[in-house]
Amino acid sequence: MSLFGELRLGLGTWQMGERTSEVAREVMAVEHALEVGYRLIDTAEMYADGGAETIIGKALKGYGLGKRENLSLVSKVLPMNASRQGTLNACERSLKRMGLDYLDVYLLHWPGSHPIEQTIEAFIELTNKGRIRAWGISNFDLDGLRQWLYVEERLGLSGGVGCSTNQVFFGLKSRGPEFDLLPAMQALHMPLMAYTPLGSGALADHQGLVTLAKTLGCSAAQLALAWVIHHANVVAIPKSSTLSRIDENFASLSLNLTQEVLSAIDALFPPPQKRQPLAVI
Numbered sequence: 001m002s003l004f005g006e007l008r009l010g011l012g013t014w015q016m017g018e019r020t021s022e023v024a025r026e027v028m029a030v031e032h033a034l035e036v037g038y039r040l041i042d043t044a045e046m047y048a049d050g051g052a053e054t055i056i057g058k059a060l061k062g063y064g065l066g067k068r069e070n071l072s073l074v075s076k077v078l079p080m081n082a083s084r085q086g087t088l089n090a091c092e093r094s095l096k097r098m099g100l101d102y103l104d105v106y107l108l109h110w111p112g113s114h115p116i117e118q119t120i121e122a123f124i125e126l127t128n129k130g131r132i133r134a135w136g137i138s139n140f141d142l143d144g145l146r147q148w149l150y151v152e153e154r155l156g157l158s159g160g161v162g163c164s165t166n167q168v169f170f171g172l173k174s175r176g177p178e179f180d181l182l183p184a185m186q187a188l189h190m191p192l193m194a195y196t197p198l199g200s201g202a203l204a205d206h207q208g209l210v211t212l213a214k215t216l217g218c219s220a221a222q223l224a225l226a227w228v229i230h231h232a233n234v235v236a237i238p239k240s241s242t243l244s245r246i247d248e249n250f251a252s253l254s255l256n257l258t259q260e261v262l263s264a265i266d267a268l269f270p271p272p273q274k275r276q277p278l279a280v281i
């Protein structure tokens with residue numbers, strides 16, 4: 001997994017920055033995540049209209065921008081902004097809010113109406129200017145990914161240059177990608193970023209998962225995350241603004257799931273038997 005190296009878990013930030021009264025707590029949460037060892041942070045210009053990026057910027061100041069090289073910071077351009085010039089402008093706004101010179105990965109948030117060529121040309125220009133290190137897409141099903149790769153090829157991109165990841169809803173609440181998208185991405189050595197891996201928190205209270213987790217001495221949330229990241233080429237990005245949960249989620253990295261446990265999970269959340277439309281949140 002070259003894009004994220006050994007990283008298998010990051011911090012999501014959707015819904016941070018929405019309430020002024022929560023900002024100090026959320027900045028502290030991101031700072032805490034960095035202290036604990038999270039090295040990947042996912043955000044988007046859409047989240048709280050840039051408010052989540054501002055929170056990350058504040059937390060990074062506390063962390064020390066000198067250590068920024070160790071981090072993978074991911075943001076996304078809204079489809080409605082994803083024309084060539086619109087993407088260039090959106091990226092500059094995101095960088096400013098986060099106080100950064102460059103983003104590690106810049107994604108198109110979901111397929112939109114601007115021609116893919118324009119977005120790709122902007123991604124190339126941003127890369128050439130050193131404003132992003134890599135780019136990718138989000139919420140693209142397998143056909144959409146193939147189409148994107150086809151356009152990149154037409155533009156002369158090949159050999160590892162080009163789309164580096166696809167961020168999709170993947171977890172026990174959304175196993176569809178296992179059927180087609182994930183195997184295809186694994187074959188391309190393209191990491192899949194799994195969003196909403198805790199089912200928006202619902203999996204933490206799922207009775208079957210809670211019971212199974214108890215037998216393993218972990219929490220249901222940890223089991224749900226361990227299941228996501230046991231897949232090759234997958235990085236999970238759970239969101240939490242709660243310090244204890246940030247720790248709890250990070251500890252899922254040390255869980256190893258046996259075949260017996262995987263079968264028990266399959267009984268609770270059956271794997272897909274056929275191709276399913278990509279679920280989107």
Ligand SMILES: NC(=O)c1ccc[n+]([C@@H]2O[C@H](COP(=O)([O-])OP(=O)(O)OC[C@H]3O[C@@H](n4cnc5c(N)ncnc54)[C@H](OP(=O)(O)O)[C@@H]3O)[C@@H](O)[C@H]2O)c1
Nearest residue numbers: 012013014195196197198199200201204221238239240241
């Ligand atoms: N590309 C896209 O279109 C897209 C779409 C959705 C999400 N995302 C990204 O993926 C990230 C994660 O997805 P998500 O935020 O939708 O959902 P999620 O990570 O599955 O769940 C987050 C929710 O679970 C709670 N939670 C976290 N850890 C917990 C634990 N150990 N026990 C119980 N509850 C826990 C959080 O509450 P507290 O914060 O109060 O702890 C929050 O309400 C987002 O933040 C965003 O960065 C991307």
